[in-house]
Amino acid sequence: MGLTINILNPIQVPENIPVKVYNIPPAPEKGMFLDIPVDVGPQYEGQRVRRENMFVEFGGPKLKHKFELVRIRANPEEVDDGKVIIVGEDINELKRGGTYPLAIILEVYGGKLDLNAEGVIERRIHEFCNYIQGFMHLNQRYDIWLRVADKSYSKGLTSFKYVGTVLYRLFKSAFPIIEKLQITFITNEEIVGKLFEQALKVYEARDARILDR
Structure with a gap:
């Protein structure tokens, strides 16, 4: 049985799509x-990586399918704490200079967390990604645009496992209320495309709840 990704409805990842799991x-x-x-560190907030200085980029105005999403799970068994999952090619498996789809999904459990915290946690993805030297992150939700600088790639920033590790440690430090956190990065166009429409529905429902308060 392969990996299943669930935002609103479960999607089975075909066996021909590579999946890597890191602890x-x-x-x-x-x-x-x-x-x-x-x-x-926070000194890198606001950094910009120019196209001529990048190794690869993800999302941005050229691609429709890209998003980042936080899902709070009601059951602790739904979150495998400390796991980073990469679906599709990792950074070092992509062609230099290319533009690729990307989904970043954080699954969170905390006994005192409710759904209204999803947006609060999600907005910090932008901030925490920009703590990484040479890892540019712009915008939020379905407008994200990320670039990996050539210099940082040369230093060893060759895998999303490092990005996931940074995010995990920063979120656990900033939000002690988070008991379990699992992070998934998806670069496969087919899977990102299928999940994209589900993510839009989550954003819409979240916005509706805020307006109804």
């Missing part, structure tokens, strides 16, 4: 990000 290791004692190949 996030404990943070090094002498520094939370010493095991990340590039520097990490």
